[in-house]
Amino acid sequence: MKYSLSEExxxxxxxxxxxxxxxxxxxxxxxxxxxxxxxxxTDMVKKLSEKKLVNYIKYQGVTLTEKGKKTALTIIxxxxxxxxxxxxxxxxxxxxxxEIAEQLEHIHSEELITRLDKFLGxxxxxxxxxxxxxxDGNIKxxxxxxxxxxxxxxxxxxxxxxxxxxxxxxxxxxxxxxxxTKIKVxxxxxxxxxxxxxxxxxxxxISKKTAENLYVQTN
Amino acid sequence: MKYSLSEExxxxxxxxxxxxxxxxxxxxxxxxxxxxxxxxxTDMVKKLSEKKLVNYIKYQGVTLTEKGKKTALTIIxxxxxxxxxxxxxxxxxxxxxxEIAEQLEHIHSEELITRLDKFLGxxxxxxxxxxxxxxDGNIKxxxxxxxxxxxxxxxxxxxxxxxxxxxxxxxxxxxxxxxxTKIKVxxxxxxxxxxxxxxxxxxxxISKKTAENLYVQTN
DNA sequence: ATTAAATTTTAGATAAGACTAAAATATTGT
DNA sequence: ACAATATTTTAGTCTTATCTAAAATTTAAT
Ligand SMILES: [Mn+2]
Ligand SMILES: [Mn+2]
Ligand SMILES: [Mn+2]
Ligand SMILES: [Mn+2]
Numbered sequence: 001m002k003y004s005l006s007e008e009x010x011x012x013x014x015x016x017x018x019x020x021x022x023x024x025x026x027x028x029x030x031x032x033x034x035x036x037x038x039x040x041x042t043d044m045v046k047k048l049s050e051k052k053l054v055n056y057i058k059y060q061g062v063t064l065t066e067k068g069k070k071t072a073l074t075i076i077x078x079x080x081x082x083x084x085x086x087x088x089x090x091x092x093x094x095x096x097x098x099e100i101a102e103q104l105e106h107i108h109s110e111e112l113i114t115r116l117d118k119f120l121g122x123x124x125x126x127x128x129x130x131x132x133x134x135x136d137g138n139i140k141x142x143x144x145x146x147x148x149x150x151x152x153x154x155x156x157x158x159x160x161x162x163x164x165x166x167x168x169x170x171x172x173x174x175x176x177x178x179x180x181t182k183i184k185v186x187x188x189x190x191x192x193x194x195x196x197x198x199x200x201x202x203x204x205x206i207s208k209k210t211a212e213n214l215y216v217q218t219n
Numbered sequence: 220m221k222y223s224l225s226e227e228x229x230x231x232x233x234x235x236x237x238x239x240x241x242x243x244x245x246x247x248x249x250x251x252x253x254x255x256x257x258x259x260x261t262d263m264v265k266k267l268s269e270k271k272l273v274n275y276i277k278y279q280g281v282t283l284t285e286k287g288k289k290t291a292l293t294i295i296x297x298x299x300x301x302x303x304x305x306x307x308x309x310x311x312x313x314x315x316x317x318e319i320a321e322q323l324e325h326i327h328s329e330e331l332i333t334r335l336d337k338f339l340g341x342x343x344x345x346x347x348x349x350x351x352x353x354x355d356g357n358i359k360x361x362x363x364x365x366x367x368x369x370x371x372x373x374x375x376x377x378x379x380x381x382x383x384x385x386x387x388x389x390x391x392x393x394x395x396x397x398x399x400t401k402i403k404v405x406x407x408x409x410x411x412x413x414x415x416x417x418x419x420x421x422x423x424x425i426s427k428k429t430a431e432n433l434y435v436q437t438n
Numbered sequence: 439a440t441t442a443a444a445t446t447t448t449a450g451a452t453a454a455g456a457c458t459a460a461a462a463t464a465t466t467g468t
Numbered sequence: 469a470c471a472a473t474a475t476t477t478t479a480g481t482c483t484t485a486t487c488t489a490a491a492a493t494t495t496a497a498t
Contacts, residue, residue: 006455027476040456042477047454059463059476090334103326109319115309225485246446259486261447266484278446278493 003051005106008075009034010044011053014064015072024061073137079105080126080133081116087127088120094127094178095169128169129160129179129215145218147183148193148211155184155198156216163213172214175204183216222270224325227294228253229263230272233283234291243280292356293332298324299345299352300335306346307339313346313397314388347388348379348398348434364437366402367412367430374403374417375435382432391433394423402435 003011013033017025027045031038049056053068064072082104086097114135117123124140125131131139144159158181161168172178176199186203187196193208222230232252236244246264250257268275272287283291301323305316333354336342343359344350350358363378377400380387391397395418405422406415412427 004454028474036455037457038476039458039478043455086331090331090338092330092334096330100326100328100331103328104323107319107322109322111311111315112305112309112319115311119309223484247444255485256487257446258448258488262485280446 002108003053003071006044007048007051007053008071008106010041010048011064011068011072012075012079014054014062015069015076018064021061024055024057024063026061030062070137073133073139074135075105077133077135077137078107078113080130081113081120081123083126083128084120084123084132085116088123093169095166095173097127098164098166125160125179127179128164129158143217144215146212147185147195147197147206147214147216148208150185150188150216150218152185152188154218155182156218157182158214159217160215161213162215168210168213171210175199175206176202177204177214183214221327222272222290225263226267226270226272227290227325229260229267230283230287230291231294231298233273233281234288234295237283240280243274243276243282245280249281289356292352292358293354294324296352296354296356297326297332299349300332300339300342302345302347303339303342303351304335307342312388314383314385314392316346317383317385344379344398346398347383348377362436363434365431366404366414366416366425366433366435367427369404369407369435369437371404371407373437374401375437376401377433378436379434380432381434387429387432390429394418394425395421396423396433402433 010030013030014025017029017033021029027038027041030041030045034041045054045056045062048054048068049062052065053071054062054064056062079101082101083097086092086100087094092100117135123132131142133139142159145156146162147156147158150156158177158179160179161172177183181199184198185195186198189195193211195206195208195211197204197206229249232249233244236248236252240248246257246260249260249264253260264273264275264281267273267287268281271284272290273281273283275281298320301320302316305311305319306313311319336354342351350361352358361378364375365381366375366377369375377396377398379398380391396402400418403417404414405417408414412430414425414427414430416423416425
């Protein structure tokens with residue numbers, strides 16, 4: 001029931017990779033994500049397999065079992081709730097909280113999370129717009145598109161970021177874009193995918209890369 | 220600057236033992252406190268010594284260096300601030316917070332503690348009446364006596380507990396005694412040190428052992 | 439002052455988690 | 469099909485933090 005810091009981090013990494021990988025998650029992919037070596041991954045994956053947290057067949061990558069997925073989701077839940085705490089209560093900026101939440105997510109206490117959740121008003125999303133799983137691991141799925149998929153004259157509200165590195169978040173601040181900001185596509189350049197958008201009342205220019213990392217809810 | 224969970228726990232243990240031990244803190248004492256073996260203590264103490272956190276001479280026990288003491292105090296600061304958070308904000312009961320704070324005290328982030336401190340209103344004492352060191356490790360010392368040292372007709376306010384096991388704290392609840400409770404000694408039995416005391420408006424009987432674990436501020 | 443007992447340290451072993459180098463397997467290109 | 473390349477696993481080593489058993493040292497008792 002209680003796993004080590006390392007085991008928890010592996011589960012989380014595999015969970016995130018599983019969402020994008022069609023097939024089993026590759027050893028190399030995990031190694032890259034965790035900034036460790038493939039041989040270390042193999043070792044850990046064997047251990048997780050013995051604990052019935054992942055399905056593992058040599059040379060064929062891993063997938064999470066139900067138990068593994070559930071465990072990963074409780075860690076993600078903790079991570080995101082702590083991020084809400086840091087931003088809403090301690091007034092951290094949204095680009096400063098991930099690192100600290102990486103530590104806080106490993107605190108073991110169900111009671112703590114139950115109370116923290118209530119204290120925060122049972123939020124559905126974290127400061128980056130990512131959904132917070134409930135205690136049973138259910139995630140409230142919402143309609144959202146990448147800004148890059150909108151066409152000229154379409155608009156919506158920014159509801160999340162795909163990338164959430166401090167660098168990107170700070171850039172968004174400079175552009176006056178944050179969760180809840182209204183955005184409308186005024187023009188889209190075919191050549192490089194760059195856009196001219198309306199942010200609130202002001203016009204702004206953004207690159208394709210930026211547009212591909214912003215989620216919006218269309219209206 | 221950043222120490223392992225184990226190193227931090229050793230420093231904390233040595234700090235607490237140093238306050239009661241006249242001479243250097245004994246290997247055995249540390250082992251008992253940490254629920255580990257003396258041989259493990261010797262190993263760790265050597266490492267702490269190399270890092271200039273303790274003064275260590277073979278067979279003569281250890282003392283904290285200034286650096287070691289400062290480090291221990293920041294961990295204690297974190298522990299107690301988190302306890303305040305858990306009780307004041309998350310409405311935990313005072314007998315439920317120590318275990319969780321034992322984990323939270325190892326989260327590394329100065330900014331986090333600075334903000335948490337401010338969020339909590341820069342408290343001077345934790346939920347058990349223990350003083351919270353400031354960022355430089357200074358502790359606000361206060362006048363306080365053990366209830367067992369009071370004589371008949373003397374009274375005061377409960378400002379802390381010496382023991383803070385859940386069992387004792389729950390017993391105090393049953394006796395309607397908590398931090399801030401007014402207590403007056405109505406009678407003291409010479410034979411066994413037991414007392415009849417006035418708690419608020421009600422009379423109560425307590426053993427010597429209980430009286431020896433309650434701090435009061437006399438008026 | 440010796441001896442007995444308690445404390446502390448050393449030596450050697452173990453487990454978790456990580457690494458390097460080499461071997462095994464899978465995938466790709468021609 | 470088969471060689472070249474990429475991926476994955478194995479074998480062996482390292483570090484941190486433990487432990488047990490044995491040796492060294494200190495403390496207490498006669
Ligand atoms: Mn995060
Ligand atoms: Mn987030
Ligand atoms: Mn405590
Ligand atoms: Mn306390």
